[in-house]
Amino acid sequence: MINSWDIGSVRGINLRVHWTFLLLPLWIFASAISSGTGLTSAFASVLFVFAIFGCVLLHELGHAFAAQQFGIGTRDITLLPIGGVAALERMPRVPLQELWIASAGPLVNVIIAMIIFSVQAITGPGSFATHQFFSQLMIANVILVLFNLIPAFPMDGGRILRSLLAFRIPYATATSIAARTGQICAVGFGLLGLFTGQLMMFLVAVFVYFAARAENRMVQYQDASSPPPRSSEPAQSSAPGFRWSRENKFRNDGGVPSSLSIQSVAAWLANQRRDHCQIVESGKVIGQVTRSQLTAAIYRGLGGVPVSRLLAA
Numbered sequence: 001m002i003n004s005w006d007i008g009s010v011r012g013i014n015l016r017v018h019w020t021f022l023l024l025p026l027w028i029f030a031s032a033i034s035s036g037t038g039l040t041s042a043f044a045s046v047l048f049v050f051a052i053f054g055c056v057l058l059h060e061l062g063h064a065f066a067a068q069q070f071g072i073g074t075r076d077i078t079l080l081p082i083g084g085v086a087a088l089e090r091m092p093r094v095p096l097q098e099l100w101i102a103s104a105g106p107l108v109n110v111i112i113a114m115i116i117f118s119v120q121a122i123t124g125p126g127s128f129a130t131h132q133f134f135s136q137l138m139i140a141n142v143i144l145v146l147f148n149l150i151p152a153f154p155m156d157g158g159r160i161l162r163s164l165l166a167f168r169i170p171y172a173t174a175t176s177i178a179a180r181t182g183q184i185c186a187v188g189f190g191l192l193g194l195f196t197g198q199l200m201m202f203l204v205a206v207f208v209y210f211a212a213r214a215e216n217r218m219v220q221y222q223d224a225s226s227p228p229p230r231s232s233e234p235a236q237s238s239a240p241g242f243r244w245s246r247e248n249k250f251r252n253d254g255g256v257p258s259s260l261s262i263q264s265v266a267a268w269l270a271n272q273r274r275d276h277c278q279i280v281e282s283g284k285v286i287g288q289v290t291r292s293q294l295t296a297a298i299y300r301g302l303g304g305v306p307v308s309r310l311l312a313a
Protein backbone atom coordinates (compact mmCIF):
# COMPACT_ATOMS: atom_id res chain seq x y z
CA MET A 1 0.00 0.00 0.00
CA ILE A 2 1.70 3.19 -1.19
CA ASN A 3 -0.66 5.52 0.67
CA SER A 4 0.51 4.40 4.09
CA TRP A 5 3.72 4.71 6.10
CA ASP A 6 5.64 2.16 8.14
CA ILE A 7 5.75 3.00 11.83
CA GLY A 8 7.51 -0.14 13.05
CA SER A 9 7.03 -3.86 13.36
CA VAL A 10 6.11 -6.38 16.07
CA ARG A 11 6.94 -10.11 15.74
CA GLY A 12 7.54 -9.63 12.01
CA ILE A 13 4.22 -7.81 11.47
CA ASN A 14 4.59 -4.40 9.79
CA LEU A 15 2.62 -1.63 11.45
CA ARG A 16 1.40 1.02 9.05
CA VAL A 17 -0.57 4.26 9.18
CA HIS A 18 -2.73 5.35 6.26
CA TRP A 19 -2.22 9.03 5.41
CA THR A 20 -5.94 9.77 5.94
CA PHE A 21 -5.44 8.78 9.58
CA LEU A 22 -3.62 12.11 10.16
CA LEU A 23 -6.80 13.98 9.20
CA LEU A 24 -8.45 12.73 12.39
CA PRO A 25 -6.17 14.40 15.02
CA LEU A 26 -6.05 17.54 12.83
CA TRP A 27 -9.84 17.63 12.70
CA ILE A 28 -10.16 16.94 16.47
CA PHE A 29 -7.60 19.69 17.20
CA ALA A 30 -9.28 22.20 14.88
CA SER A 31 -12.78 21.54 16.22
CA ALA A 32 -11.52 21.76 19.84
CA ILE A 33 -9.85 25.13 19.12
CA SER A 34 -12.87 26.48 17.25
CA SER A 35 -15.20 25.52 20.10
CA GLY A 36 -13.09 27.78 22.34
CA THR A 37 -11.88 25.17 24.86
CA GLY A 38 -8.30 26.39 24.82
CA LEU A 39 -4.97 24.95 23.68
CA THR A 40 -4.37 22.55 26.61
CA SER A 41 -7.74 20.92 26.22
CA ALA A 42 -7.27 20.70 22.43
CA PHE A 43 -3.96 18.85 22.95
CA ALA A 44 -5.66 16.58 25.50
CA SER A 45 -8.31 15.69 22.90
CA VAL A 46 -5.63 14.81 20.36
CA LEU A 47 -3.77 12.75 22.97
CA PHE A 48 -7.02 10.93 23.68
CA VAL A 49 -7.46 10.07 19.98
CA PHE A 50 -3.94 8.62 19.90
CA ALA A 51 -4.67 6.63 23.08
CA ILE A 52 -7.78 5.12 21.47
CA PHE A 53 -5.83 4.19 18.37
CA GLY A 54 -3.17 2.63 20.58
CA CYS A 55 -5.96 0.39 21.91
CA VAL A 56 -7.13 -0.31 18.32
CA LEU A 57 -3.57 -1.33 17.44
CA LEU A 58 -3.43 -3.72 20.43
CA HIS A 59 -6.83 -5.10 19.31
CA GLU A 60 -5.45 -5.88 15.83
CA LEU A 61 -2.30 -7.39 17.35
CA GLY A 62 -4.64 -9.64 19.38
CA HIS A 63 -6.04 -11.01 16.09
CA ALA A 64 -2.57 -11.33 14.58
CA PHE A 65 -1.05 -13.16 17.57
CA ALA A 66 -4.03 -15.54 17.75
CA ALA A 67 -3.58 -16.27 14.02
CA GLN A 68 0.13 -16.95 14.56
CA GLN A 69 -0.83 -19.74 16.96
CA PHE A 70 -2.29 -21.57 13.94
CA GLY A 71 0.66 -20.78 11.69
CA ILE A 72 -1.18 -17.97 9.88
CA GLY A 73 0.94 -14.90 9.22
CA THR A 74 -0.18 -11.27 9.08
CA ARG A 75 1.22 -9.14 6.24
CA ASP A 76 0.63 -5.86 8.02
CA ILE A 77 -1.65 -3.91 10.31
CA THR A 78 -2.87 -0.57 8.91
CA LEU A 79 -4.47 2.17 10.96
CA LEU A 80 -7.26 4.09 9.18
CA PRO A 81 -9.45 6.90 10.57
CA ILE A 82 -12.31 4.39 10.94
CA GLY A 83 -10.18 1.79 12.75
CA GLY A 84 -7.49 -0.79 12.15
CA VAL A 85 -7.15 -3.56 9.60
CA ALA A 86 -5.00 -6.63 10.17
CA ALA A 87 -4.23 -8.23 6.79
CA LEU A 88 -4.14 -11.91 7.69
CA GLU A 89 -2.69 -14.17 5.01
CA ARG A 90 -5.88 -16.24 5.15
CA MET A 91 -8.86 -17.00 7.35
CA PRO A 92 -8.94 -20.57 8.60
CA ARG A 93 -12.00 -22.62 7.66
CA VAL A 94 -11.79 -24.44 10.96
CA PRO A 95 -14.63 -22.97 13.08
CA LEU A 96 -12.75 -23.16 16.40
CA GLN A 97 -9.70 -21.39 14.91
CA GLU A 98 -11.77 -18.61 13.33
CA LEU A 99 -13.73 -18.22 16.56
CA TRP A 100 -10.53 -17.76 18.57
CA ILE A 101 -8.88 -15.36 16.06
CA ALA A 102 -12.03 -13.23 15.77
CA SER A 103 -12.58 -13.12 19.55
CA ALA A 104 -8.96 -12.30 20.43
CA GLY A 105 -9.26 -8.66 19.24
CA PRO A 106 -12.29 -7.65 21.37
CA LEU A 107 -10.83 -9.67 24.24
CA VAL A 108 -7.80 -7.33 24.26
CA ASN A 109 -10.13 -4.31 24.74
CA VAL A 110 -11.99 -6.11 27.53
CA ILE A 111 -8.63 -6.66 29.28
CA ILE A 112 -7.58 -3.00 28.78
CA ALA A 113 -10.91 -1.78 30.23
CA MET A 114 -10.51 -4.16 33.19
CA ILE A 115 -6.93 -2.97 33.84
CA ILE A 116 -7.98 0.71 33.82
CA PHE A 117 -10.91 -0.08 36.11
CA SER A 118 -8.72 -2.03 38.56
CA VAL A 119 -5.92 0.57 38.62
CA GLN A 120 -8.43 3.36 39.27
CA ALA A 121 -10.11 1.33 42.00
CA ILE A 122 -6.75 0.69 43.72
CA THR A 123 -5.06 4.10 43.34
CA GLY A 124 -8.14 6.25 43.84
CA PRO A 125 -9.29 9.11 41.58
CA GLY A 126 -6.00 11.12 41.52
CA SER A 127 -6.19 14.40 39.63
CA PHE A 128 -9.49 15.19 37.97
CA ALA A 129 -8.03 15.50 34.45
CA THR A 130 -6.15 12.18 34.61
CA HIS A 131 -9.15 10.40 36.12
CA GLN A 132 -11.45 11.73 33.42
CA PHE A 133 -8.96 10.83 30.67
CA PHE A 134 -8.68 7.19 31.76
CA SER A 135 -12.39 6.83 32.55
CA GLN A 136 -13.19 7.95 29.02
CA LEU A 137 -10.53 5.61 27.64
CA MET A 138 -12.16 2.75 29.54
CA ILE A 139 -15.57 3.67 28.08
CA ALA A 140 -14.02 3.90 24.60
CA ASN A 141 -12.70 0.35 24.99
CA VAL A 142 -16.14 -0.90 26.04
CA ILE A 143 -17.64 0.82 22.97
CA LEU A 144 -14.95 -0.79 20.79
CA VAL A 145 -15.95 -4.21 22.13
CA LEU A 146 -19.67 -3.59 21.54
CA PHE A 147 -19.08 -2.14 18.06
CA ASN A 148 -16.90 -5.05 17.02
CA LEU A 149 -19.38 -7.60 18.29
CA ILE A 150 -22.10 -6.35 15.92
CA PRO A 151 -22.77 -9.54 13.89
CA ALA A 152 -21.74 -8.03 10.54
CA PHE A 153 -18.78 -8.63 8.22
CA PRO A 154 -16.06 -7.43 8.30
CA MET A 155 -16.55 -6.83 12.01
CA ASP A 156 -15.40 -9.51 14.40
CA GLY A 157 -19.01 -10.25 15.35
CA GLY A 158 -19.69 -11.38 11.76
CA ARG A 159 -16.79 -13.83 11.88
CA ILE A 160 -17.77 -15.04 15.33
CA LEU A 161 -21.33 -15.63 14.08
CA ARG A 162 -20.09 -17.51 11.00
CA SER A 163 -17.71 -19.71 13.01
CA LEU A 164 -20.47 -20.56 15.50
CA LEU A 165 -22.83 -21.46 12.62
CA ALA A 166 -20.07 -23.42 10.85
CA PHE A 167 -19.88 -25.83 13.79
CA ARG A 168 -23.27 -27.17 12.62
CA ILE A 169 -23.75 -26.25 8.95
CA PRO A 170 -21.50 -26.00 5.82
CA TYR A 171 -19.08 -23.07 5.70
CA ALA A 172 -20.60 -21.46 2.57
CA THR A 173 -24.13 -21.58 4.04
CA ALA A 174 -22.84 -20.17 7.32
CA THR A 175 -21.17 -17.33 5.39
CA SER A 176 -24.40 -16.56 3.51
CA ILE A 177 -26.40 -16.35 6.73
CA ALA A 178 -23.73 -14.25 8.50
CA ALA A 179 -23.40 -11.94 5.47
CA ARG A 180 -27.18 -11.51 5.22
CA THR A 181 -27.41 -10.74 8.95
CA GLY A 182 -24.62 -8.18 8.52
CA GLN A 183 -26.38 -6.51 5.60
CA ILE A 184 -29.62 -6.23 7.58
CA CYS A 185 -27.66 -4.64 10.47
CA ALA A 186 -25.93 -2.30 7.99
CA VAL A 187 -29.24 -1.13 6.51
CA GLY A 188 -30.55 -0.53 10.05
CA PHE A 189 -27.50 1.49 11.08
CA GLY A 190 -27.44 3.30 7.72
CA LEU A 191 -31.04 4.48 8.19
CA LEU A 192 -30.35 5.41 11.81
CA GLY A 193 -27.30 7.41 10.69
CA LEU A 194 -29.29 9.10 7.96
CA PHE A 195 -32.21 10.11 10.19
CA THR A 196 -30.03 11.26 13.10
CA GLY A 197 -27.64 13.11 10.79
CA GLN A 198 -24.65 10.94 11.83
CA LEU A 199 -22.68 10.97 8.59
CA MET A 200 -19.91 8.75 10.00
CA MET A 201 -22.39 6.07 11.05
CA PHE A 202 -23.99 6.18 7.62
CA LEU A 203 -20.62 5.80 5.84
CA VAL A 204 -19.56 2.91 8.07
CA ALA A 205 -22.92 1.22 7.39
CA VAL A 206 -22.42 1.54 3.60
CA PHE A 207 -18.92 0.12 3.97
CA VAL A 208 -20.17 -2.79 6.09
CA TYR A 209 -22.95 -3.57 3.60
CA PHE A 210 -20.54 -3.95 0.67
CA ALA A 211 -17.91 -5.72 2.75
CA ALA A 212 -20.49 -8.33 3.75
CA ARG A 213 -21.48 -8.83 0.13
CA ALA A 214 -17.85 -9.16 -0.98
CA GLU A 215 -17.05 -11.69 1.75
CA ASN A 216 -20.06 -13.79 0.76
CA ARG A 217 -19.19 -13.69 -2.96
CA MET A 218 -15.59 -14.62 -2.30
CA VAL A 219 -16.55 -17.70 -0.28
CA GLN A 220 -19.27 -18.76 -2.76
CA TYR A 221 -16.74 -18.33 -5.58
CA GLN A 222 -14.03 -20.31 -3.78
CA ASP A 223 -16.54 -23.09 -3.16
CA ALA A 224 -17.69 -23.07 -6.78
CA SER A 225 -14.15 -23.18 -8.18
CA SER A 226 -12.71 -25.80 -5.83
CA PRO A 227 -13.13 -29.40 -7.03
CA PRO A 228 -15.78 -31.42 -5.15
CA PRO A 229 -14.59 -33.99 -2.61
CA ARG A 230 -14.25 -37.61 -3.66
CA SER A 231 -16.98 -39.90 -2.40
CA SER A 232 -14.63 -41.39 0.24
CA GLU A 233 -14.15 -37.92 1.77
CA PRO A 234 -16.78 -36.38 4.01
CA ALA A 235 -19.23 -34.25 2.06
CA GLN A 236 -18.64 -30.53 2.52
CA SER A 237 -20.46 -27.33 1.61
CA SER A 238 -21.97 -27.42 -1.88
CA ALA A 239 -20.85 -30.99 -2.57
CA PRO A 240 -24.17 -32.84 -2.14
CA GLY A 241 -25.95 -30.56 -4.62
CA PHE A 242 -23.06 -30.91 -7.00
CA ARG A 243 -23.10 -34.69 -6.92
CA TRP A 244 -26.79 -34.70 -7.57
CA SER A 245 -26.30 -32.35 -10.53
CA ARG A 246 -23.51 -34.40 -12.06
CA GLU A 247 -25.41 -37.63 -11.89
CA ASN A 248 -28.77 -36.38 -13.03
CA LYS A 249 -28.46 -33.21 -15.02
CA PHE A 250 -25.16 -33.02 -16.87
CA ARG A 251 -24.99 -34.91 -20.13
CA ASN A 252 -22.05 -37.06 -21.13
CA ASP A 253 -21.36 -34.99 -24.24
CA GLY A 254 -20.69 -31.92 -22.10
CA GLY A 255 -24.01 -30.15 -22.65
CA VAL A 256 -25.45 -28.24 -19.73
CA PRO A 257 -29.16 -27.43 -19.24
CA SER A 258 -29.75 -23.70 -19.75
CA SER A 259 -31.80 -23.47 -16.55
CA LEU A 260 -28.88 -24.40 -14.24
CA SER A 261 -27.36 -21.63 -12.14
CA ILE A 262 -24.04 -20.10 -13.19
CA GLN A 263 -22.56 -21.24 -9.89
CA SER A 264 -23.41 -24.93 -10.37
CA VAL A 265 -22.11 -24.88 -13.95
CA ALA A 266 -18.84 -23.31 -12.73
CA ALA A 267 -18.55 -25.97 -10.01
CA TRP A 268 -19.11 -28.70 -12.55
CA LEU A 269 -16.73 -27.21 -15.13
CA ALA A 270 -13.98 -26.85 -12.50
CA ASN A 271 -13.75 -30.63 -12.43
CA GLN A 272 -13.90 -31.18 -16.20
CA ARG A 273 -10.34 -30.23 -17.29
CA ARG A 274 -11.60 -27.96 -20.04
CA ASP A 275 -12.43 -24.29 -20.18
CA HIS A 276 -15.85 -24.16 -21.85
CA CYS A 277 -19.11 -26.06 -22.13
CA GLN A 278 -22.18 -26.10 -24.36
CA ILE A 279 -25.55 -24.88 -23.17
CA VAL A 280 -28.50 -27.06 -24.13
CA GLU A 281 -32.19 -26.16 -24.26
CA SER A 282 -34.95 -28.60 -25.32
CA GLY A 283 -32.27 -30.99 -26.61
CA LYS A 284 -30.62 -28.35 -28.81
CA VAL A 285 -27.27 -26.62 -28.31
CA ILE A 286 -27.99 -22.89 -28.01
CA GLY A 287 -24.44 -21.65 -27.35
CA GLN A 288 -21.40 -22.10 -25.17
CA VAL A 289 -19.85 -20.42 -22.12
CA THR A 290 -16.24 -20.24 -20.99
CA ARG A 291 -14.84 -20.71 -17.52
CA SER A 292 -13.72 -17.06 -17.41
CA GLN A 293 -17.23 -15.87 -18.32
CA LEU A 294 -18.62 -17.91 -15.43
CA THR A 295 -15.97 -16.64 -13.02
CA ALA A 296 -16.59 -13.02 -14.02
CA ALA A 297 -20.34 -13.51 -13.56
CA ILE A 298 -19.90 -14.98 -10.07
CA TYR A 299 -17.75 -11.99 -9.12
CA ARG A 300 -20.54 -9.70 -10.32
CA GLY A 301 -22.90 -11.52 -7.97
CA LEU A 302 -24.75 -13.44 -10.67
CA GLY A 303 -23.90 -16.90 -9.31
CA GLY A 304 -27.54 -17.71 -8.70
CA VAL A 305 -29.02 -16.75 -12.08
CA PRO A 306 -29.57 -19.27 -14.93
CA VAL A 307 -26.51 -19.83 -17.12
CA SER A 308 -28.60 -18.96 -20.21
CA ARG A 309 -28.38 -15.30 -19.11
CA LEU A 310 -24.72 -15.31 -20.21
CA LEU A 311 -25.74 -16.14 -23.78
CA ALA A 312 -28.21 -13.27 -23.97
CA ALA A 313 -25.56 -10.78 -22.84
Ligand SMILES: [Zn+2]
Pocket residue numbers: 059060063105106148155156
Ligand atom coordinates in the same frame (compact mmCIF):
# COMPACT_ATOMS: atom_id res chain seq x y z
ZN1 LIG B 1 -11.21 -6.97 15.38
